[in-house]
Amino acid sequence: MSALRFYDRAGVLVPAWVDPVTGYRWYEAAQLDEARLLARLRRAGMPLPDVRLVLAGWSGADTDLVRELLRAHLRRLEQGLSDARGEFSTVRTLLEDRGRPMTTPLRTAVIRLDVPATELGAALDAVRFAASTDPELPMLGGILFDVEDGALRLVTTDRYRMAVAHATATGHDGSRTQVIVPLPLADAMRALLSGEQHARLVLEDGRMTLETGDRRTTGQCLDHDFPDYRRLVRLPAGRRAPVDVPAFREAVLTGPVRQGEGREPDGVSCDLSVLKVTAENTVVVCEDGATDPDQVAVNREFLLDALAAGARDRLNVELGTSTTPLVIRRPDSEETFSLLMPVRLED
Structure with missing residues (x-):
């Protein structure tokens, strides 16, 4: 594993022997406890220089040094958590002052869009993989439909990745409108698009309906705000x-x-x-x-x-x-x- 090579180069966990031909590393049974301790310390976020000292004290008799290093790291973690709580408290206050400005509220007027079925299907395929399934972030559990200037943009993100796709849309010349279509509804919409030429999207009272030929599917949009993705792609x-x-x-x-x-x-x-x-x-x-x-x-x-x-x-x-x-x-x-x-x- 590359992690073992990394720790070998850093002089933290040096193998007892390295095969000169294959490069395989061999460790003594006594090093197993050190390897487990190393893994736990790194998961706790301890810096590598401190880990090196802890392992040195662990293998010797300097338990006082080990205890002090552990206490010092715990103090840093507690201070970092305290600082983070203070910053998050300030962020919450700022958010409350701003209200809910991230997206345009769902409109009560009926909005109809005509979209080529092949373009809409391709756009759904291009973004579906990046949608979130985290129940603690329901605002990311769908596909953003963003309509502006005769264009339809579909957006998804799970924080670690983002996907954006474009489709031609006609029929709406009003202000920018955004709604979040939940994934089950988006998947049902995609299933109706295969083999079709034209599709119509209808937004009314927070419900999105897709009509293709004599088939249709409809469902309620998510009542959440979606992040301003345009800031994230600059x-x-x-x-x-x-x-x-x-x-x-x-x-x-x-x-x-x-x-x-x-x-x-x-x-x-x-x-x-x-x-x-x-x-x-x-x-x-x-x-x-x-x-x-x-x-x-x-x-x-x-x-x-x-x-x-x-x-x-x-x-x-x-x-x-x-x-x-x-x-x-x-x-x-x-x-x-x-x-x-x-x-x-x-x-």
């Missing part, structure tokens, strides 16, 4: 490179994976693919090695989902810094794209 220009999707997908599936090194913000570990744009303007899956500022680590499963949702044999991949979202765009539509949040590698 990114600095990155390095853009075209990829042959089948070949790139195979490279991701068979290429190096960093297991357990990266963690999503909620603490769930994930397998990572580390990408880089080469001087020849190609995207490669990097071998395990020294940290490179031009490398971007992303959740491998999310990357494969985004490639499939792109529904093209060729896509454009944009990489910025290691802390900037990775962007996957369709060559034929700049307005249909997905963002993947980078995952921080272990120190």
